[in-house]
Amino acid sequence: MYPTQTALPIDPRSAELPRAREVNEVTRAAQQDAALSPRFYTTDFAALDKLDVTPVREMWDALVAEFRRDPNKDHFKRNAEFDADFSGMDPKLRQQFIEFLVSSVTAEFSGCILYAEIKKRVKNPDVRELFGVMSRDEGRHAGFINHTLKDFNVAVDLSFLTKAKKYTYFQPKFIFYATYLSEKIGYARYITIFRHLQKNPQYQFHPIFKWFENWCQDEFRHGEGFAMLMRANPEILEGRNKLWIRFFLLAVFATMYVRDHIRHEFYEALGFNVEDYDQRVIKLTSQITAQVFPVSLPVDNPAFWARLAAIAANTDALTRARERGGVVGKLQSFRLLASNAYQLVRLYTMRVTRNAYRADPRMSPVW
Ligand SMILES: [Fe+2]
Ligand SMILES: [Fe+2]
Numbered sequence: 001m002y003p004t005q006t007a008l009p010i011d012p013r014s015a016e017l018p019r020a021r022e023v024n025e026v027t028r029a030a031q032q033d034a035a036l037s038p039r040f041y042t043t044d045f046a047a048l049d050k051l052d053v054t055p056v057r058e059m060w061d062a063l064v065a066e067f068r069r070d071p072n073k074d075h076f077k078r079n080a081e082f083d084a085d086f087s088g089m090d091p092k093l094r095q096q097f098i099e100f101l102v103s104s105v106t107a108e109f110s111g112c113i114l115y116a117e118i119k120k121r122v123k124n125p126d127v128r129e130l131f132g133v134m135s136r137d138e139g140r141h142a143g144f145i146n147h148t149l150k151d152f153n154v155a156v157d158l159s160f161l162t163k164a165k166k167y168t169y170f171q172p173k174f175i176f177y178a179t180y181l182s183e184k185i186g187y188a189r190y191i192t193i194f195r196h197l198q199k200n201p202q203y204q205f206h207p208i209f210k211w212f213e214n215w216c217q218d219e220f221r222h223g224e225g226f227a228m229l230m231r232a233n234p235e236i237l238e239g240r241n242k243l244w245i246r247f248f249l250l251a252v253f254a255t256m257y258v259r260d261h262i263r264h265e266f267y268e269a270l271g272f273n274v275e276d277y278d279q280r281v282i283k284l285t286s287q288i289t290a291q292v293f294p295v296s297l298p299v300d301n302p303a304f305w306a307r308l309a310a311i312a313a314n315t316d317a318l319t320r321a322r323e324r325g326g327v328v329g330k331l332q333s334f335r336l337l338a339s340n341a342y343q344l345v346r347l348y349t350m351r352v353t354r355n356a357y358r359a360d361p362r363m364s365p366v367w
Contacts, residue, residue: 043118045118059228059362063224063362067225068133075211086152086206097205097206098152109138109161111138111222130229138222141218144208177245181285183223187288188288190215194212196270209270249293261278291363297350
């Protein structure tokens with residue numbers, strides 16, 4: 001298991017590194033454990049070792065063959081467009097673009113090290129191979145984003161992040177729900193941006209968005225890996241676990257919704273309305289996850305969106321109440337947090353859709 005507490009600010013091993021490796025501010029931002037930031041995970045490796053994919057062997061082998069073919073092997077190479085001069089970018093957009101890249105690189109890298117650690121710690125050949133190739137892909141993704149951050153002189157020190165970021169322990173089934181969802185929602189986010197910019201190229205303010213089409217197919221494939229693992233161990237998708245699945249769906253959707261609404265200007269710079277973008281991404285993710293999840297949240301019910309909007313508005317007001325401070329600020333914060341808790345409970349208890357069991361749950365990234 002990863003240490004949950006690591007000495008800060010710098011691990012003694014990295015302290016020997018040259019001063020040029022000093023932790024920059026962006027790395028610190030990436031390291032912050034704010035509730036809405038991407039997290040680093042660790043899990044029960046012995047339990048993963050015991051997983052058996054025999055029940056889905058045929059589908060599994062086809063998926064692994066696709067991973068071995070490595071269709072995106074040559075995709076993550078920069079072209080001359082990246083050498084353009086971006087110094088004229090509006091400072092606010094630049095700031096938000098950097099924030100977007102930092103949270104993306106943290107999420108990609110968090111997958112890279114979790115998957116690499118699983119590969120290292122288990123002996124089960126199926127699990128080892130899947131996590132090895134997924135780690136390979138995430139490492140490429142993180143490196144590609146970090147290269148763009150370097151262009152803006154704000155690269156994240158990934159080696160520092162590995163040591164200094166706090167790790168959250170999750171049982172394997174919770175890792176499966178969370179990472180499966182984050183892979184599929186990652187696909188939905190990237191493809192929605194890509195298709196939109198294809199139709200509206202005037203908003204393409206940086207070449208990295210052109211890479212999203214092939215990129216998101218990696219994320220889709222990773223999601224398929226988790227779908228197979230869960231299907232091979234169906235108890236993960238049955239009984240009381242359905243309540244956990246509802247919880248993870250809500251947690252992932254609500255987190256993305258609130259985070260995107262805080263950064264709405266970034267999406268507006270891409271020519272989106274943030275509400276429209278989030279509804280499209282969440283509805284698509286919901287549709288995809290019906291491949292294995294026995295339940296889906298009521299994303300076609302307007303009340304679902306009204307409650308999420310209330311949470312985003314409360315979260316925004318919360319920032320101002322905290323800045324205000326004092327007794328009034330504290331009382332306001334308490335009221336807003338209580339309101340968010342109430343909205344989340346109401347969302348959690350909304351009637352869900354039951355999904356039909358699919359003998360062959362595989363899906364293709366056709367959106
Ligand atoms: Fe990725
Ligand atoms: Fe991924």
